[in-house]
Amino acid sequence: xxxxxxxxxxxxxxxxxxxxxxxxxxxxxxxxxxxxxxxxxxxxxxxxxxxxxxxxxxxxxxxxxxxxxxxxxxxxxxxxxxxxxxxxxxxxxxxxxx
Numbered sequence: 001x002x003x004x005x006x007x008x009x010x011x012x013x014x015x016x017x018x019x020x021x022x023x024x025x026x027x028x029x030x031x032x033x034x035x036x037x038x039x040x041x042x043x044x045x046x047x048x049x050x051x052x053x054x055x056x057x058x059x060x061x062x063x064x065x066x067x068x069x070x071x072x073x074x075x076x077x078x079x080x081x082x083x084x085x086x087x088x089x090x091x092x093x094x095x096x097x098x
Contacts, residue, residue: 014090064077
């Protein structure tokens with residue numbers, strides 16, 4: 001994989017923000033942030049699996065692998081994770097970043 005700006009996140013640890021609740025839905029999940037009151041619709045069950053696996057993964061790369069996402073699709077999921085990070089739905093995990 002050619003290094004890009006998305007590669008930085010791949011090697012970092014991230015977790016679901018403690019202020020966020022995920023509610024399973026047939027389309028994926030709804031994520032609600034109790035602090036900023038933002039509601040986000042996660043329309044891909046794969047993205048929900050990735051977010052849930054962040055907690056047990058040292059890096060985003062590990063979470064993608066654990067979730068069975070083909071490497072060719074990683075950039076799309078990393079872009080989605082960047083969007084979630086921008087609204088504090090997920091945050092960098094202290095002690096997990098390499």
